[in-house]
Amino acid sequence: MRYLILFSVLILAACNTTVKKESMNMTNLRPTENSIKIAIDSLVKKHGASMVLPIQKGVRHTASLWTANDGSESEFINFCTSAYIGDAKSKFLLFEKLSTYFESLGGHFNKITLDLRQNVDLNNGELLEIDKIFSGYAAGAHLQDDLYLNKIAFVVALNFPYYNLEEKEREGKAWNRAQWAEARMGDQFISRVPAEVTQGVAKAEADADIYIAEYNIRMGSLRTEEGTQLFPDNMSLLTHWNLRDEIKADYADKDKGLVKQKMIYNIMQHIINQDIPAKVINNPAYIWKPYSNQVLENNATITCSPEPNSRYRQILNNFHAQQAVDPFVPEMNTLIKRKFSGEMEIPVEEVEALFDGYLKSPQLTKVGQIISKRLGRNLETFDIWYDGFKARSEYPQEQLNGLTTQKYPDPKAFEKDMPEMLGKLGWSKERAAYLAEKIQVDPARGSGHAWGAGMKGEKSHLRTRIASSGMDYKGYNIAVHEFGHNVEQTISLYDADYFMLNGVPNTAFTEALAFVFQSRDLNLLGLTGQSKDQKDLNILDASWTLMEIMGVGLVDINTWQWLYSHPEATPEELKNAVIQISKDVWNNYFAAVFGVRDQPILAIYSHMISNPLYLAAYSYGQIIEFQIEDYLKGKRFSDEIDRIYKQGRLIPQDWMKHAVGNKISADPIIKQLDEVLVK
Ligand SMILES: [Zn+2]
Structure with missing residues (x-):
């Protein structure tokens, strides 16, 4: 996982407070077409007809952000005609000064966020209520408003207008590095989201983070129905990462591994179904028998209420917070659009098509057969985390x-x-x-x-x-x-x-x-352990893990698509929808490989709770990793990593072409998988 509060993310960041009426109205009061024309004509007259396109773009983008609170129609026209810089040399000087100031603002606010979250993020002893309040406080939330108030945002919008993804893909082909940097300058002021709305998003996400960070399963308190303890006394596993990683580690335990894995998957289903007894979460005081869902205190069975759909309430809180942002970003009026066309700069349709194409690959069934043979049994649902192809299982x-x-x-x-x-x-x-x-x-x-x-x-x-x-x-x-x-x-x-x-x-x-x-x-660590077949095993492993992570990514995307078509959903309704969506994705792509239907396992990922719509990035991460690894073969690792990552933030497909000579594609994995499977 990776957290980085970029300046642009900081000012776009969002939550679930109700949006005030007057803020809503702000979105409607823009300068008239007549005022926009007057500003454009006056600037073209001043700077010449050759400048008409950038002038139009700059003035129109400024108008899309300008509200009645920023000034009257004539003040808008005056601002445009006086703040526009036509001379290239002066404009670049402006760019450099802005860059320096924004680096300082973004860098310091990032540091403040790190400081205010330190007790929540770091193992610094007891957490007080005050730590939680500070961790949810976004000190930079008013920065955006301030930058509009002092007109800095409009100076940027006018001189470095926003290019949407389509325009970047089309026009960016002819841009040099400085022009790309100027386009990124323009990406900072795309929309106006009021501070109370961005505060709301920050709070919902911080609350979800805390909910997950404290969600440990005390493995030493678990018993089989016969009363056997399978895990060490002091073992505490965070959902879902540690639970999943324990399943992976248990492949090396030839004796009790399978029994342990089955119990962990049973626990995961209780978490997904929210019938997990609330008392056993992060609490070693009770003995829990997951299969019968019995809780024992002093050897006596006690009644416990289940967790009250908190898991799904957290998702809903994030959704409501994002809904408050939607009207302020007309070009990207859902979190789905903002995450994919906006942040990721790959349209969600392109993502779904890539995942669908890969998950339908018949080669995956053959990989499943290899795993089944290696394990000497039929595949279990949790074998989506099979990691016996990895070198580390040798140790x-x-x-x-x-x-x-x-x-x-x-x-x-x-x-x-x-x-x-x-x-x-x-x-x-x-x-x-x-x-x-x-x-x-x-x-x-x-x-x-x-x-x-x-x-x-x-x-x-x-x-x-x-x-x-x-x-x-x-x-x-x-x-x-x-x-x-x-x-x-x-x-x-x-x-x-x-x-x-x-x-x-x-x-x-x-x-x-x-x-x-x-x-x-x-x-x-100084270990090698890679047999001569390791290369083949790595490809089998890459193809299998990509299948798993694409599956959870699709569940995340489909959940948010469902939320936007069911905005009034209750936590209970959302729970049922997520379980159905995860089973549908399973049945569409995984059931044929595993020979079992209706499994909800793909709904266990914690990212869905605390990092909405982040999971798809992992699949791209793996595809890009594969392409980079493929490219690195026979080259000096450190030199290439330096060269490739110095490129900075181009758009994804351009970055990839410069890095390895091709666009982003899962084809190289399938191609190499085919070569392994014929052996
Ligand atoms: Zn990571």
Whole structure:
């Protein structure tokens, strides 16, 4: 996972407070067509007919943001005619000054957010109510309003107008780096969302984050129906990441692995169905028998009420918060459009078509047969997480845990080792030190994540969950993933030629590098363990994990499509819809591979609760990772990563073409899978 509050995200960020009547009306009071024409004609007269297109675009975009509160019709005309800069040299000077100021604003607000969230995000002891209030407070929420009030937003809109995705795809082909940076400048003021609405979104997401971060299953308190304890006393697993990772780890346990896996999937179904007893969540005081759903206290069965659909209430809170944003973004009036055409810069239809095409591949059934043969049994639903193709399953957990706990007793030990790790990946001593000194390792309260810096001079943060006994292998594996994010965050902020181009096209591109790092975790530990068939196994693994993550991505997308067509839904109705959607996706694509229908497993992902519509990015991450890995073969890893990630935030398809010479496509995976399957 990766958190980065970009300046543009910060000011667009949103929640569930009711929108005041007068704010709603603001969207209707725009300058008249007559005023727009007067401004355009006057500017064309001043700067010449050759400038007519940029002038039209700038004035019209400014008018789309200008409300009666910003000034009268004549004030609008005066503003346009006086603030427009026709001379290229002066305009570039303006661009550079704006960049510097925005870097400072975005960078400092990012730092404030990090500070205000530190007790919620970091393992800093007891959480007080005050910590939760601060974590939900967005200090930058009024920034957007301020930038309109002092007319800075209009200066940007007039001189660096917004190009939508279609225009970027069409016209961007002829742009140089500076023109791309100017287009990104224009991306900052696309719409006007009132501060109370953005505060509402921030609060809903923060509440959902806390709900998930505290959702641990106390595995030592679980019993089979016969009263057998399968898991260690002190084992506490966060939903869904740790539960899923335990299922993965249990493949190595030839004795009790299958029994453990079955129990975990049973627990997941209780979480999805919300018939999990509320008392057993994050509470070791009760004994729980998941199969019969019995709860015991002092050896006596007690009655417990189920969790009251809180899981789905969190999704609804996010939805209502986003609904409040919708009217303020006419070009992208649903979260679905904002996430895909907006943030991801890939239309949702293109995403669904790519997923559908891949999931229908008949090759996946053959991969399923290989797994079934390797396991010596029919496939179980949770085998969507089969990871026996990975090199790490060759090593027992105890050996790996022993290695990592000894090497990394605390976060600082990991931080200290980063230059060494980068050196193993090919970076020179100087370059490794340059990158590593810009990354700080912190102890996470919830699951690990990477939080980038917002300006040069600041560090990115690698957050890792670490026990007092040291970093176990699971934690290490995730930490290496986050480390990949931090390296991307550092290169694309510090080494991109324009600050406005800092970052990556979308989160999938940072996930790609995180996975590229994660797949080298054993090498970084000094282990090899890759047999000569490992290359083939990697392709089988990539194809299988891509199937799983595309499935959960589709459930997330379909859930939000359902929400927008059922805006009045209750938590109970949403729950039933999500369960049906997850079964439908399962039946459409997975049932043929697994030989079992109507499974709800794809609804377990926590991202659906705390990071709405983020999951599709993982599939793109894996596809892009595969394309990059394919391209890296025989080349110097560190040089290519530096070159590719210095590109910064182009649009996805252009970035990919410059990186590896082709557009984003799952075809290379299918092609390589075919080669493996004929063997
Ligand atoms: Zn990640």
